Amino acid sequence: MSYIDVDTKAAEISVRGLTKIFGVGTGAVTAISDADLALHRGEFLSLLGPSGCGKTTLLRIVAGLEFPTEGQVDVRGKPVWNKRKRSKAATKPISMMFQEARLFPWFTVAQNVALPLRIAGVPKEQRIARAHEICETVGLKGFENHRPTQLSGGMRQRASLARALVTDPQVLLLDEPFGALDAMTRDTLNMELMEVCARANVTTILVTHSIAEAAFLSDRVVVLAPRPARITGIEAIPFPRPRALDLQRRSEFQDMVAHLRAALMEGAQ
Template structure:
């Protein structure tokens, strides 16, 4: 089931021997060791591993929010980091969605969604038009003028997803965005996320603790060892797209999930 590197595919994202150490001397903690990965455009990858193994740290390095201690991250052959400093030009194609929606409470939904374009100086008419279209895409039509405190948790995450997509990013980074939601809402938003990613051809990386979520959404699942995070296996998901929730009831889906669970628990040789 492990996918070998495909050297004939041009990478959208390239991790090259990335490592991260926090602190120094006897108090140094190595969070990530020698992480290398190639992702073609439009691929959806999940990072799956034990709690505290470094998944979010790796995602933050790709986003340009953490400086790697060693190695390099390239997006379309442009370095995210150069000599330990953020390369702003390389970061622009990246959007990140967090565990919390992080909406401004004094802004309406449409104003929150449009905020990245407002920061970039896009005209009011243009940014609101784009924000309204994305609100419709993520199922928020009719709620554009609502304040975040008037929305359910799922609706706030829909707005957060729309905001992450409004700059038309090449890369979408997702740090357990639906982890706190109930199962039915999570399933609905996973379907919408998958549809949006496929339609826009965005390259996505998801951090999750859910084996089922990783299995359902991903083209490949990257299995990480306990800290320091090391890539121990890269597993290809065999399910054709488009996918529906029915695939989760299939015997093949259960077998793949059990295989991933076995790697996580050490019951199988990765």
């Protein structure tokens, strides 16, 4: 069954017939099976499913970090993969943030944040100025010259988020970026993430195990079944933006969380 409900010709991200198999023969494992999906510009979409169901694999294929066995992924109308060859033109607008901050300990925060610009050949003065600007956006003003070892876990994730945003990406891929943080820090960073993405009109895909996080951040939530990952449903989140944290205390939000949990349980059967 196809779950594409955005015109694929106008889609910012289009996934069609995506299948990923690891290994061969009797040892082969199907991580994703015949997935269809499309996102429009500026949409925030979450992938929700049990551990090992292929969420991260799907994200990595969109990012150009893993090639598909079958199917096609287009970003802004350009195919990410031509067989096993990755398209630089398609992946250029993409930034990805991981669960671990992955900062270089010998670099300052500003140097870590500016690294993508350094790789792109941006002059030093210009890239450091941009790094300071984005550090202020994510709440790291005054910490630009600190080393990662001098930061809390939440601040390291702020630096990782700043690095993902420093190139002004049009597509942001997030692989459980705040999963290891305490609840209060996670709430704070989720609010900042939501505000930054809305302001920049960034198309975002988030992998998360948190039903409440998916419901709070997303425009739509993709529900996936256990391996091989199959899209069993796509749920629209009806709450208007901007959203405040007190939304999570409202009965209609709790009803949405319960609905998503039921969809997950039904898909797992």
